[in-house]
Amino acid sequence: MSNTDSSHHDDQIGHIVPIKFLVLICCILLFLTAVTVWVSRYDFTEINIAEMGIIMALLVATVKATFVGLYFMHLRWDRPFISFVFVGSILFVVLFIGLALTDTMEYQPEIIKGDTPKVTEAMDKLAH
């Protein structure tokens, strides 16, 4: 890993992916886009899972993002450390949004709409 380590001199050129292979991945991505559109036409309330449409769309989007990362971004052939950094960054976003939204959902029932009785009383006193 150091600047004098000859083992990394070979990977300076980078990995070349055949155009045919990239076109194949592109076709898979287009097919998955079609799947997303197709799924959106179903009414999942009939099977009592109203959120299924969103779940399916996110699932397909995750698969597509994985294809892009692995093949278009060359993570499939790069050093594992690069994949580790990439996945680690996503995990940090998940951690941040997950905990923040969990908290938001948790304290919603505790929010008092409008002013509390004490505040209303104090404001009335000030008005008089």
Place this chain on the structure above:
Amino acid sequence: MTTLNLNNSSDNYLNHTKGIFSWLFTLDHKRIGIMYLVCVLLAFFLGGVFAMLIRFHLLTPEGTMMTQDQYNQAFTVHGAIMVFLVIIPAIPAALGNFVLPIMLGAKDVAFPKLNLFSWWLWIFGLVFFLIALASGGIDTGWTFYTPYSIDKASSMGGVIPALIGAFILGFSSIFTGMNFIVTIHRLRPKGMTWFKMPLFLWGTYATAIIQVLATPVVGITLLLLIVERSVGIGIFDPAMGGDPVLYQHFFWFYSHPAVYIMILPAMGIVSELIAVHSHRHIFGYKFIAYSSIAIAIFGFLVWGHHMFTAGQSQLMNIIFSLITFSVSIPSAVKVFNWLATMYKGSISWNASMLYGMSFIFIFGIGGLTGLYCATLATDVHLHESYFIVAHFHYTMMGSALIGFIGGLHHWWPKMTGKMYSVLWSRVGWAFVFVGFNMCFFSQFMMGSKGMPRRYAQYIEMPQYQIYHIWSTVGSVIMALGFVLTLLYLLHSIFGGKKAPANPWGGRSLEWQCSSPPPWDNFAEQPEVGDCYDYSVLEWNEEEQGYDWKKDAAHPGE
């Protein structure tokens, strides 16, 4: 084979090229480090002036010199300057820039142009802060909390310029972090494996990870705040369907790790100070190295402990309280290893070591009082009191800045090529240490007795005046210590003795080049050995510095 990789010509980075533009547009990491140092110290002076105004104002319960609005502005500007312009860039950008490439035996950082760009971004950030001061000031507190920062009726005209300034400073920090990560990965010399790196580099590396991962979050948060305030989109404003608590989540997801941006490199410095000035091999090298990474990771998981009284849900309060305690483990690992390093060491009682030992003492108090703040039951009482102010200053000012000053004394001879007065540096340290503890320990006492923070007056609570007087007297003593430090350091530049290459007996690579270092650092690639094995060095009376023992084997032999 030569012992030291010395360039015997008088050419060095200070005199290699001349003229102001040779500094302002330099790509040399050492000059950029010095420019950061000068700017950070100027910002420290400015932030210090506001600190003294606050302290003198609180001498009497009625307040001596400011209106309540002016007081709010004073503590906001003091906090914002000290956090964004001083402590965050002080060690990584100033000392790190100077030392890191030399410690690696490299000629420069991986991206020298990006490095210069980072410094210019810092300058632009400073300019926006000055615009904020000139355009009506800012009174939101350094955290820019909503609803203060989005309430146009009560907050001042400087909010948006200050937010833009902090946003720009964030990018400066990200670029420095990126540069250091790539430099450490790609420019280590042959033989310097990860576990042969000096521990300062581990501290800087862990810091850089946080800079790159966390700073973008505060960047986008500040941008959202600017949009909210200027366009009126309801992101954090409850009147428009926004959520002010969400702002605190966004802000602290960066700003708690930012605490570790400030203190991790200081811990790296202390590892160097304790080992070099105890002339003893660092104890538990791997544990100290791993604990830096552990602190960086845990630091991302505890942001909610700033929000125990802010309306955060009970579930999250419990989760964050539990995780917060875990940070104490890697912190304690470091402290015990430093103490074990000093055990039976041959301690040099110079300013660097005194500051290193002060760090352990002050960080011990700052860290242990953090446990009171992490405990839900006690934090409910202590939050928003002076206890928090004292805890914050014991960790940020007393630990991070003391570490910075210790590092400055340690590498000053290398930076300037001149030695400072040992006597006056000890006197300066004594003033700073005594003054600091007087100033802030009294705040622990009044905070635990109920003195709320951020109050311009305490007319109905005159029993706290004695603590404020103690605190103000302490701040004056500390300020005198800083002025004295500045004077003897400046005096050393013009009248100090010439510094040898290795005045303290260090083994890391920066002590193998001459003082001050030549333009390209090393005449030839330095050889890497155990950077904490001091048994191969001996004092050279003629050079007034350390040299290689005649019969000791060189690395690679």
